[in-house]
Amino acid sequence: MANMRSLISFIVLSLGLLAAAESPISPYNLHEKRTHIPAEWSLQRRHEPTSVLPLRFALTQSNMDNLEELLMDVSHPKSSNYGNHWTPGQVLKTFAPSEETISAVRNWILENGFEEERVKVASNKGWIEVDATTEEAERLLQTEYNLYTHSTGKNHVACNAYHLPYHIQPHVDFVTPTVHFDAKITRRSDEPARSIGQPIFGSSPKTTGAVDDAVLISPTDVSTCDEYITPACLRALYSFNYTPVATSKNSYGIVEYTPEAYLQTDINLFAMNFSEGLYGKAPYMVSIDGGYAQTEYQNFSYNGESDLDLQYGMDLVTPAQQVTLYQVGDMVEGASFNNFLDALDGSYCTFEGGDDYTQDSKYPDTAPGGYDGPEACGTATPTYVISTSYAYDEADLTPFYSARQCAEYAKLGLMGVTILYSSGDYGVAGNGGLCLNPNGTQTLDGTMFNPTFPGTCPYITSVGATQVNPGSTVYEPEGACEQVIYSGGGFSNYFAMPSYQKEAVDYYLANYYPDYPATMWNSTGISRAYPDIAANGANYVVAIDGAFELVYGTSCSSPVSGAIFTMINDARLAAGKSSIGFINPTIYSTDFSGLFNDITMGDNPGCGTNGYNATPGWDPVTGLGTLNFDKLVAQWLTLP
Numbered sequence: 001m002a003n004m005r006s007l008i009s010f011i012v013l014s015l016g017l018l019a020a021a022e023s024p025i026s027p028y029n030l031h032e033k034r035t036h037i038p039a040e041w042s043l044q045r046r047h048e049p050t051s052v053l054p055l056r057f058a059l060t061q062s063n064m065d066n067l068e069e070l071l072m073d074v075s076h077p078k079s080s081n082y083g084n085h086w087t088p089g090q091v092l093k094t095f096a097p098s099e100e101t102i103s104a105v106r107n108w109i110l111e112n113g114f115e116e117e118r119v120k121v122a123s124n125k126g127w128i129e130v131d132a133t134t135e136e137a138e139r140l141l142q143t144e145y146n147l148y149t150h151s152t153g154k155n156h157v158a159c160n161a162y163h164l165p166y167h168i169q170p171h172v173d174f175v176t177p178t179v180h181f182d183a184k185i186t187r188r189s190d191e192p193a194r195s196i197g198q199p200i201f202g203s204s205p206k207t208t209g210a211v212d213d214a215v216l217i218s219p220t221d222v223s224t225c226d227e228y229i230t231p232a233c234l235r236a237l238y239s240f241n242y243t244p245v246a247t248s249k250n251s252y253g254i255v256e257y258t259p260e261a262y263l264q265t266d267i268n269l270f271a272m273n274f275s276e277g278l279y280g281k282a283p284y285m286v287s288i289d290g291g292y293a294q295t296e297y298q299n300f301s302y303n304g305e306s307d308l309d310l311q312y313g314m315d316l317v318t319p320a321q322q323v324t325l326y327q328v329g330d331m332v333e334g335a336s337f338n339n340f341l342d343a344l345d346g347s348y349c350t351f352e353g354g355d356d357y358t359q360d361s362k363y364p365d366t367a368p369g370g371y372d373g374p375e376a377c378g379t380a381t382p383t384y385v386i387s388t389s390y391a392y393d394e395a396d397l398t399p400f401y402s403a404r405q406c407a408e409y410a411k412l413g414l415m416g417v418t419i420l421y422s423s424g425d426y427g428v429a430g431n432g433g434l435c436l437n438p439n440g441t442q443t444l445d446g447t448m449f450n451p452t453f454p455g456t457c458p459y460i461t462s463v464g465a466t467q468v469n470p471g472s473t474v475y476e477p478e479g480a481c482e483q484v485i486y487s488g489g490g491f492s493n494y495f496a497m498p499s500y501q502k503e504a505v506d507y508y509l510a511n512y513y514p515d516y517p518a519t520m521w522n523s524t525g526i527s528r529a530y531p532d533i534a535a536n537g538a539n540y541v542v543a544i545d546g547a548f549e550l551v552y553g554t555s556c557s558s559p560v561s562g563a564i565f566t567m568i569n570d571a572r573l574a575a576g577k578s579s580i581g582f583i584n585p586t587i588y589s590t591d592f593s594g595l596f597n598d599i600t601m602g603d604n605p606g607c608g609t610n611g612y613n614a615t616p617g618w619d620p621v622t623g624l625g626t627l628n629f630d631k632l633v634a635q636w637l638t639l640p
C-alpha cells in the first residue's frame with residue numbers, strides 16, 4: 001500500500017515536472033482580494049491546518065464575447081438565420097467552459113499533488129471540485145485561511161486574498177471558499193425580506209380606489225375609455241381583434257412573486273362584467289421555489305398586480321388560449337428574478353458562480369414555514385412570451401449582478417423567447433421617486449435620473465405607459481401617461497447602446513436633445529436607451545378583493561403588450577413559422593417603421609424636472625410607440 005502510494009506520487013510528480021517544463025514561467029498573481037471584513041463578522045483565529053475545505057473553482061464560460069452577435073444572428077430580420085432558435089442543449093454547450101479550460105485547471109491541481117480521484121468536474125462542467133485540507137488549499141492558492149464568527153454565532157472560513165498561476169487565471173472566474181462572505185444568515189424577524197413580491201417593494205401598480213359605477217359600463221362601449229380602460233378600449237386602440245388558431249402550440253407566460261397573488265373570485269367578478277368566457281377559468285400555474293397563490297393576506301398590495309396582469313392578459317389572448325402563471329417564491333423569503341431564471345434554465349444556476357444570496361433567495365428555506373424543497377433549477381419550461389411587471393433600480397444592483405442576469409435574457413432570446421418588463425412608474429426617477437446622488441446613493445432629493453433594471457438590459461423589451469388623453473377617444477392619438485404615474489424611461493449607466501437602436505436614438509438626440517446638464521443624465525450617447533415600446537397604463541378597471549378599482553402603471557402596459565405578441569406568435573405558429581423571439585432588432589428595423597402608433601404628446605417628470613418629451617420617432621418616454629396588431633402581424637408574417 002505504502003509503495004503504491006509513493007508510486008502514484010512519483011508519477012504525479014513526473015507529470016508535474018513535465019507540465020512545468022511546458023510553461024516554465026508561470027508566477028502566481030493576485031486573483032481576488034477583500035478590503036474589509038463585512039459588518040457583524042469578527043476574526044477568531046487561523047483555521048486548523050487539517051480541517052477539510054470543499055474547494056470549488058468556477059470556470060470561465062466560453063463564447064460570452066460573441067453573445068450579442070449570436071443573438072442577432074437568429075433575431076435580426078435581415079439575417080439568413082432569422083427564427084432558427086436554439087435548443088437549451090445548444091445554449092448549454094456553446095457557453096459551457098471549454099475542454100481546454102477544464103483540462104488546464106484540472107491538470108494544474110493534479111500537478112500540485114492531488115490524487116486524480118479527488119479532483120471532480122461538476123456534471124454541468126461549470127466547476128471543478130476538490131476537497132482539500134486547509135494546509136493543501138493554502139499552498140495551492142498561496143493564502144491563509146481564518147475562522148470568522150457572525151454576531152448571530154454562525155462561523156465562516158475565509159481568506160483576505162488568494163493567488164493563481166498566471167496561466168490558470170484566464171480559466172478561473174473565482175474560487176470558493178475564499179474572500180467571499182456570502183454565508184446565508186437567517187434574517188431577523190424585524191428585518192423585512194427584500195424579495196420583489198413584498199408590499200414594501202416600490203414597483204407595484206397604483207390605484208385611486210374603488211369605482212362603484214364601473215359595473216355600469218357596457219363591456220363593448222368604448223365611449224368612456226378616457227376615464228375607464230376595459231379590454232374593449234384596448235382592442236380598439238391597438239386594432240386587436242384576433243381569434244387564436246394555434247392554441248395548443250402556444251402559451252403566454254406571466255410572472256408573479258409571492259406573496260403577490262391573484263384571487264379566482266376576482267377573475268370571476270371581472271368575467272361577469274367585462275370578459276364573457278373567462279368565468280371560472282384559471283391560469284395554468286407553475287410553482288417555482290414553493291410559490292402558490294396565497295389567499296391569507298388580501299389587499300391591493302397583495303392582489304393588485306396579479307389580478308391586473310391575469311384579468312387583462314387572459315382576456316386579451318381569449319379564454320381559448322392557455323396562460324401560464326409562473327408563481328415564484330415561498331411566503332417567508334420570497335424570490336428574485338434570478339430565482340425565476342434558474343427555474344427556466346438549469347445552466348443559469350451555476351453560471352458565473354451562481355446566485356448572489358445577498359439579493360437572491362436560497363432554497364431549501366430553513367426558516368419556520370419556509371419551502372424546504374430543493375431550489376428550482378431547470379424545472380420550468382419557458383413560454384414564447386413572458387411578461388413581468390416588477391423592476392429594480394439599476395443602482396440597487398452591482399454591475400456584475402446585472403450583467404450576469406442580462407446575459408441570461410440574451411440566452412432566452414436565442415431560444416426564441418420574448419421577454420417584456422414594465423419600464424417603471426416614476427418617469428426619470430427610480431422606484432418610489434428616488435433619484436441618484438453622485439456618491440451612488442438614492443434619495444428623494446437626489447439630482448440625477450435613476451434608470452430601472454431590467455429595463456436597461458439591451459436583451460429585453462422595455463414597455464412604457466400611455467393614456468387616452470382626457471376628453472379624447474380611442475380613435476385619437478394617445479399621449480404619454482400623466483395620470484397618477486409617469487412612464488419610466490431614459491439612458492442606462494451600466495449598459496452600452498445596442499446596435500439595433502442606434503439609428504433611432506441618434507435621431508432623437510440629434511433633433512430633440514434633452515436640455516439637461518451632463519451631470520443629471522447619461523448624455524454620452526453610447527448607453528442603452530429605454531423603453532422600446534409603450535401601451536396604455538391609465539384608468540384600468542380591475543376587479544380586486546371583490547370590488548372594481550381604477551389601476552395605473554406600466555404594470556398594465558407590459559401584460560397587454562405581451563398578449564398582443566402572443567397572438568402574433570399564434571399567427572406565425574399557425575403558418576408553420578418560428579416564434580418572434582427577441583423582437584428588438586425587428587421592431588427597430590426599417591421594414592417595421594410606421595407600424596407603431598407614434599406617441600408625440602406628454603413627458604415623464606421626475607427628480608424635480610419635466611423629464612424627457614415624447615417626440616416624433618423613438619423617445620425615452622414611449623419608445624417607438626404603441627402596437628398596431630393588424631399592421632404588425634401582417635409584417636411579421638412576411639418574415640421567414
Ligand SMILES: *[C@@H]1O[C@H](CO)[C@@H](O)[C@H](O)[C@H]1NC(C)=O
Nearest residue numbers: 215216217218219272273274
Ligand atoms: C356587472 O356585475 C354586477 C355584479 O355581478 C352586475 O350587477 C352588473 O349588472 C354587471 N354589469 C354589466 C354591465 O354586466
Ligand SMILES: *[C@@H]1O[C@H](CO)[C@@H](O)[C@H](O)[C@H]1NC(C)=O
Nearest residue numbers: 199200297298299300301302
Ligand atoms: C396591505 O397590507 C400590508 C401588510 O399588512 C401593508 O403593509 C400594506 O400597506 C397594505 N396595503 C394596502 C394598499 O392597504
Ligand SMILES: *[C@@H]1O[C@H](CO)[C@@H](O)[C@H](O)[C@H]1NC(C)=O
Nearest residue numbers: 437438439440441442443446
Ligand atoms: C451621499 O450623498 C448624499 C447627497 O449628497 C448625502 O446626503 C449622503 O450622506 C451621502 N452618503 C454617503 C454614504 O456618503
Ligand SMILES: *[C@@H]1O[C@H](CO)[C@@H](O)[C@H](O)[C@H]1NC(C)=O
Nearest residue numbers: 492493494495496522526527
Ligand atoms: C454612461 O453610460 C456608459 C455606457 O453604458 C457608461 O460606460 C458610463 O459609465 C455611464 N456614465 C455614468 C456617469 O454612469
